[in-house]
Amino acid sequence: MEIKGSTNIVGLIGHPVEHSFSPPMHNAAFEKLNMDYAYVAFNVKPNDLESAINGAEALNIKGLNVTIPHKIEVMNYLDEIDEVAQLIGAVNTIDFKNLKGYNTDGIGAVRAIEEVASIKNKNVLIAGAGGASRAISFYIAKYGADNLKILNRNVEKAQKLANDVSNSGLIDNVGFDSINNMDLSDVDILINTTPVGMHPNVDDTPIAQACDMHEDLIVFDAVYNPNETGLLRQAIEADVKPVYGIKMLLYQGAESFEIWTGKKAPIDVMQEALTKYLGL
Ligand SMILES: NC(=O)c1ccc[n+]([C@@H]2O[C@H](COP(=O)([O-])OP(=O)(O)OC[C@H]3O[C@@H](n4cnc5c(N)ncnc54)[C@H](OP(=O)(O)O)[C@@H]3O)[C@@H](O)[C@H]2O)c1
CATH class of the missing domain: 3.40.50.10860 (Leucine Dehydrogenase, chain A, domain 1)
Structure with missing residues (x-):
């Protein structure tokens, strides 16, 4: 140069x-x-x-x-x-x-996910209610998801974000819950925005082992260090499509x-x- x-x-x-x-x-x-x-x-x-x-x-x-x-x-x-x-x-x-x-953080996540599947009309579950979750949530709403549910350790923060997204008018159905109440049976796209699984705790995952991943699920982990997190390893083992955190940085x-x-x-x-x- x-x-x-x-x-x-x-x-x-x-x-x-x-x-x-x-x-x-x-x-x-x-x-x-x-x-x-x-x-x-x-x-x-x-x-x-x-x-x-x-x-x-x-x-x-x-x-x-x-x-x-x-x-x-x-x-x-x-x-x-x-x-x-x-x-x-x-x-x-x-x-x-x-x-x-x-x-462009939220657009980055959406472009990464849309490499694999369209967000339109999907049920999306986001773990975490911090800065990354906020940026991604509004774009998930803008890209036409049917339902968005935000789970967090601090449930009040999840409720506040859910209310803000709901008040935007970009999406009709927004819910919230404790991160301990995760159920993936009706979920099409799972997004992790907690730092769980980040180096050096590379074997930690934000979802309980008992939480079954069905084969049509898509799992995006915003954590990019390591590239293949514990959550994405769980997804791959369950034959579920992984979307890597590095793609959000890229897009x-x-x-x-x-x-x-x-x-x-x-x-x-x-x-x-x-x-x-x-x-x-
Ligand atoms: N790939 C990318 O381009 C990209 C971009 C931005 C961020 N990220 C990654 O996304 C992650 C979050 O970043 P952020 O900026 O959103 O952070 P943040 O604003 O601090 O939010 C962190 C969120 O994770 C939750 N959390 C933290 N520790 C947890 C634990 N041990 N168990 C369960 N939940 C926990 C927090 O819950 P409470 O509210 O209960 O504390 C909060 O909702 C980081 O790993 C970051 O590297 C990636």
Whole structure:
């Protein structure tokens, strides 16, 4: 990659950002398409967020990804916010053409799942009610699921998220329950957004062994370290289609790329760079 006077800059703001997978993934895409772009990571402390956004605009930066701890606060400094990002209440992508914020995390999960099956008219169960669950839930609703049920350890949090999704008007049937009351018999798509199974506790799974997986189920695990989690191993053993967490990382990046450049993201090249960077 040759950095020239004309090179367009996009990047990431967060705190910390040193271990981000996004620079190698996006730069591989720019290189493949021979685009005069470069992606860099900026470590922005919480108190510096407003000046970072103003500075990025002044420096003619084309687009930014936004990560922890800025995803909510950054909404105060944008001119426009995409409708679903507004419902989610968090932004992970800024397009400086119109200083507009988007949330591509949920789209990333939906694109990953839709590689395997359409979400339309399906019964979807989500374990967890934190940030990832919130981003995914609204997109599951937007993509036409019939039923959405949110299970969480803290049931009040599941109820709050279920109410928010229900009030969006994107879906009619939204329920909630304790994560201990999981029943997969009527579920078409199971999504794990809890960190259960993350390295180093790689044999833990968020569902009880007694919870039977039927053969038409699809299981998506947002956890991507390890690549094949205990939950996905359970799925494979039950002849159930697994959807890997790395795909959500990939497609959230692809969506951001497409928002900034207006070009179709080169998925294979981005996936190869991501897999290599994460050592998967
Ligand atoms: N693949 C991707 O692109 C991607 C993107 C974002 C996140 N993720 C992954 O998704 C996971 C969650 O991230 P997040 O940002 O949503 O975190 P978060 O906001 O902290 O939410 C965590 C959720 O998991 C639940 N939880 C935590 N520990 C649990 C346990 N031991 N047993 C049962 N439930 C538990 C929490 O329940 P309580 O409310 O009861 O505490 C909460 O609902 C992480 O592993 C993260 O790496 C992946």
